[in-house]
């Protein structure tokens with residue numbers, strides 16, 4: 001009956017294999033690229049990469065002159081702009097165009113949403129996962145857990161005025177409330193938790209370290225990560241010592257990171273998302289000299305973290321920031337001393353490892369899920385090439401194709 005099983009398997013898969021041919025291929029950030037190579041995909045997974053014999057009946061995508069890497073992760077995005085509201089009812093072509101503008105045209109195959117209306121984001125994700133809407137894989141923390149007093153101290157209608165959906169803001173005062181809110185989120189299926197350790201603007205409030213610890217305990221019990229917004233030196237240290245897995249920004253407000261901060265971060269093995277372009281955006285109304293100093297402080301923090309051997313995840317805060325182009329982020333990461341290989345790691349292997357998926361994502365290897373980013377040129381020559389995407393392939397399906 002083996003023949004029947006084979007026939008049924010072939011019928012179930014339904015699609016011929018796909019080969020991306022004649023490309024420069026970085027199978028992972030450390031190795032030398034394969035020139036004039038093939039990535040062969042079957043049933044959403046990578047079957048082989050390199051010098052590969054292409055079976056008859058394979059669909060060919062000619063990638064001459066192009067460079068293939070594992071699919072990119074953007075580990076800091078938000079689906080909270082008004083354009084995502086009522087995600088269940090936005091016409092599919094419009095939804096797909098919006099996902100393209102923010103993510104897939106920049107090669108993103110996995111986006112970690114670090115704060116939005118969970119019910120809405122889940123509806124968006126369901127439509128992508130059903131195959132109705134081409135888009136990236138979406139992970140989400142759901143609503144951000146804020147310190148007590150944010151809501152009462154914020155002017156009413158602020159979120160809407162800034163272009164965002166009306167959003168629920170769960171506030172927690174202590175460990176007990178943090179544990180309850182965390183478990184509620186995790187019970188409803190979030191992929192992790194996001195804690196807002198300290199606010200940047202008035203009202204100035206912060207989460208006690210014990211509250212962050214309670215969130216971390218709840219998340220880690222289910223093997224889920226905690227992502228923390230630090231803002232200040234105290235917020236950063238509370239996040240690190242409270243057990244956060246990912247620090248979602250540098251903290252230019254705090255001034256350069258000293259040895260004590262770097263040692264604490266390193267000892268607790270946190271990963272850092274620098275969001276350097278965001279600092280230029282946040283200070284766009286300020287004097288040029290202030291803006292430059294602020295951005296340079298963020299760049300210096302990344303430089304110090306890199307020198308300490310810390311883990312970096314790529315993330316831009318798009319969806320909060322409405323300028324979606326990641327080019328400047330790549331340039332600023334390079335300014336902080338990151339090589340193109342380190343930047344590629346921050347886009348692929350580092351997040352796959354941090355989010356416990358390194359056995360099936362983050363590299364181009366036989367058996368891995370066929371999430372691929374196809375660039376117009378080789379980023380080893382210029383890191384801006386990471387932003388010039390020709391094709392985005394998710395689980396073997398083309399979810400973005402650049403115009404001719």
Ligand SMILES: [Zn+2]
Pocket residue numbers: 076077078114115317320
């Ligand atoms: Zn954010």
